[in-house]
Amino acid sequence: MSNASTTPPFTAETIGIGTELLIGGRSDSNSLFLADELGKLGIAVRFKSVVGDERQDIVTAIHTAVKRSQVIVMTGGLGPTVDDCTREAVAYATGHRLGRRKEALEGMTARLAQWGRTPNTAQLRQAMIPSGATVLKNPVGSAPGFCLTWKKAVIISLPGVPREMEEMMRQEVLPLLRAASDSSGRLPRTPIVRQLFHTFGLAEADVDAKLKGLIPKGVPVDLGLLASPMGVQVSLTTKGSQSAPEQNRDLLQKLANDVRSRLSDWLFAEGHDTMEAVVGRELAKRGLMLAVAESCTGGLIGHRLTEVAGSSAYVDRGAVCYSDRAKTEMLGVPAELIAQQGAVSKEVAAAMACGIRERANVSVGLSVTGIAGPGGGTETKPVGLVYIGLDDGTGQPITREFRFHGDRHVIKQRSSQAALDLLRRWLLDKA
């Protein structure tokens, strides 16, 4: 720890390479994974950049990065096509020669052999590695990565395919950076810890108000809020290098408990947990089977519930009743009720929940009916009006009314979250 006061800790930056990332509609999601993993080693990512498949632009990005960061992780541009010029760019930028490396060729040949193939001319390019660089094995795909030190910065180059990049980061890069920490003393031992809290049902301003004054002045923890149709996410992030790991942990634990009590039952999940996983665990724990009747969400609730592995243990079925006739035929909602109250009404939501529960003969029925827009709204029943129903066979179905803002997609997202949240609250006796 003594060295922490003499030399500043390593900071990192990521460079995503590929014209598709620059202008093509694909986000650089790799950088989020990298920030998480580097943070665990106490290395803060301070800059991210993206450049196209242009050698000169990659060179510029490398030269910019080495001036301000000690760990540089590049992803992409290691494939077999002529577009892929990261190898050339790194060699050129750092004044190294490119040469075919035996261990790179062997790893790639072995991988392709598993798939019953031999490397073609284009793929042989993937074994070209800058002189002086260490080859990083790719346990998933064919393109090896590499790592070299230049101007006191560690430059790491990985493939852009997320699964390959992630495995190479875990198996090759992190051990290497950990080893570097022992020799340089510039890798802080205190991980940057980030804790996430997910709320639903409160506006961002309300969450902000509830958390006011949470973090005392001078305490090295950042509070972050992030709003989306799925709710408001709260984050607590320690500043890695400023205190000992135990202190950081204790401090964060204390703050996390405070966050939990302030957010009370608006808080539905923490960390990487999701609403559908939380609801699933609570259903499974109680041995309850669920059936869902969806109108405006069109199947989204079923889709989300079944994203969770093992969901067949508690999801029996779903009915997507887009037409009024389907509501009557699939769920037994009386046609007169729809005619009287309208398909988007508290009464129909309740009848849908009861109908699906009875027909599936399960413990609980959940329903949604609403107007997702852009058409179909009226003055009394505008776009965004949504009713959620829940029936547990006690003869008293629960209903909730919502008036959501946003486009069709957002209204569907919010409606599905509101329905699952009602189920969560019911499961926890807080509906």
Place this chain on the structure above:
Amino acid sequence: MSNASTTPPFTAETIGIGTELLIGGRSDSNSLFLADELGKLGIAVRFKSVVGDERQDIVTAIHTAVKRSQVIVMTGGLGPTVDDCTREAVAYATGHRLGRRKEALEGMTARLAQWGRTPNTAQLRQAMIPSGATVLKNPVGSAPGFCLTWKKAVIISLPGVPREMEEMMRQEVLPLLRAASDSSGRLPRTPIVRQLFHTFGLAEADVDAKLKGLIPKGVPVDLGLLASPMGVQVSLTTKGSQSAPEQNRDLLQKLANDVRSRLSDWLFAEGHDTMEAVVGRELAKRGLMLAVAESCTGGLIGHRLTEVAGSSAYVDRGAVCYSDRAKTEMLGVPAELIAQQGAVSKEVAAAMACGIRERANVSVGLSVTGIAGPGGGTETKPVGLVYIGLDDGTGQPITREFRFHGDRHVIKQRSSQAALDLLRRWLLDKA
């Protein structure tokens, strides 16, 4: 056009500001919109970067950007909280003073008044603008943006909220850049045109092979491929500055026709069109009603179909039959058939498609049954085995077998796409 040969055209870069973008799980999706809009003016985005809410890091990013780009668009960090320090960073980086600007204050006050509020102390910070900068009105939210020229670069600062950023880009920034083009002559008149083609059913290598030699040497168009669970996307992108608009347009049209003929019926959509929209239009055109029976996709197909506005015109209903009992009760699939063939079988897929079509009394029934994993696979029926069924009441249901790779989420995505693609081919008489 004559000036194109003397001075190089403007190039742009974007800087996304916010710790949530850097480490917080939110991608910098604004940059994709900006690249599109700037491309329409013929300005290529060559670099993108992201920095956290740290004044010094934003300053570094600005200093880096002005060295290599003539148009710099910054998003984020203009809100009312102390985290938001873009205003200070731009002022500091460019040696300007910050001062409260009358037109910024008026715009903000007027906006808040519409919402029945008056600016609080924190919000008043939003009216602080660097001296010499032009205020950019925010027609949607409260934070104004600004624009200033420094070291021959135009530095534009916009809020990070996508809807506000997009409107300000359209209403304020693009007219301003267009005007700058007239005076400087460095803004190329030829827009960068990007055309997208979406395929399903071919591996990336197969698409690559089909398109081999498409673009003759020296022709200023880039070909890009992008693989995802939804298929392989092909892009043609003109290089804006190298030729006249009409030439570019003719060239692209010729190449696009060649792409279409080479990809033949693997090509399902172009531009921003989607599989669910294509299928929807074809159903609507023919006056057909659809019903869907989903097992492993859990509602995803219904969700996707109903993302399209107006889908109630052709989507009648969906049944999510997660349990075997649900397949029998909701669709009339004989329990003996499930016992004999297994729920994941060609025969059950066919029975599901027939069952939902008959019960809904519609023109066409579509079904999916498969093993999404990670559990549930056997040696003969591994994870990723998926059957798709389609029945149109002619007594000869169509079925298809797939063996998909990937995790649960990816297998669901691919299965939904394969099902919709079979429907598309059937609609176009190509199944």
